[in-house]
Amino acid sequence: MIAHSIFFYTFSIIAIVSAIMVTASKNTVHSVFFLILDFISISCLFIMIGAEFLGMIMLIVYVGAVAVLFLFVVMMLNVAQQKNQWFSSEASSKHIPVGLIISTLIFVELIIVVGGWKYKPDLFDINNSLELAKVSNTHSLGQVLYTDYIHVFQISGMILLVAMIGAIVLTFRKRVGVKTQSYIKQISRERSDGVSVLNVESNKGVKIDD
Template identity: 45%
Template sequence: MSIDFFLFFLFSSFALVSSLLVISLKNAVHSVLFLILVFCNVAGLLLLFGAEFLSFMLLIVYVGAIAVLFLFVVMMLNIKATWVTISPFSVLPIGVLIFLIIFSQLLSIATNFDIFNLQQHDLIWISWILEKDNTTNIKVVGKVLYTHFSLLFLLSSLILLVAMIGAIVLTMHQRIDVQKQKIDIQLARNFDGAVKFITLRK
């Protein structure tokens, strides 16, 4: 077995086990952590298939932004584990239906494509390690994005900047009923009458 097959089975098995743990664990923080692990394994699979741009975008967008945002939100909300008694027979029909759909898809894939007998098919396996000196799709997308579509890229970044500033302005509402310090008035006051000595009668 080559290194490509080994990495394929390694990433796919880790992704399958992690996805099962995401839906089976009761702790929300642990589920989000295993969801991040699923995204990392899928990014590894995409990297093996030669889709470097999709792999890195999955790591940057989903792992670096969305999953970490989920993790922070879950940790800030401090969700307590609630024990709800649900009868397994109430969700059994839905589980059987989903299992039959997934099993039928896997069965159709297994009958049309035998991954353990690839010599019978006219497939040519090209290792991505040997193509490290070639032009990758990330370079191609970068050249097209920053040359032909540079104006659209700048306009989209400007729209995102305006949306971010608008969200900040909308959340910074001024309250009238709150007393605030006025530094200029405090600094401009007369310090001669600031302190008074009072003699109390005995």
């Protein structure tokens, strides 16, 4: 048990410190790197409580894909400058109260959920129909996800699809004057289409465009 608590406290201290550093560090790229460290230590914590599937998915989805896109955006746009402007200039400081209200809301919600879970367990309808001890994490997740919660699962998939289509529609623009490669056109091109032999009168030249 000693080793367990040593690892638990190491990971949770890293998680909390890096979460603080996300907001505290001046360089925006550094904050994204701290966010990644935070994700990694949280997935370690997930693995420690026996939710190894969740931990691995956290690594694959958040660290492997989402945080890379974060890094992209932060590196390409000059977010660091904008962030400094927000905090230093007078005009834009109205963002801070909004952020404070949202974070207070999240904090209150967390207190309600965690406190309720601790002191009023009968409020929560936990489905114990599966004997979780016997099957592995992945199996039990799959059994619940694709039977009891299939509609929620499908709806969340549809929402993601709509978001994807929306992003494509917003960024799609038809550019004119761009030569795109078409494999079918290239392969189906014959010699007779491309080359023609003309009789050219001397000192006249040839117009190709007719």
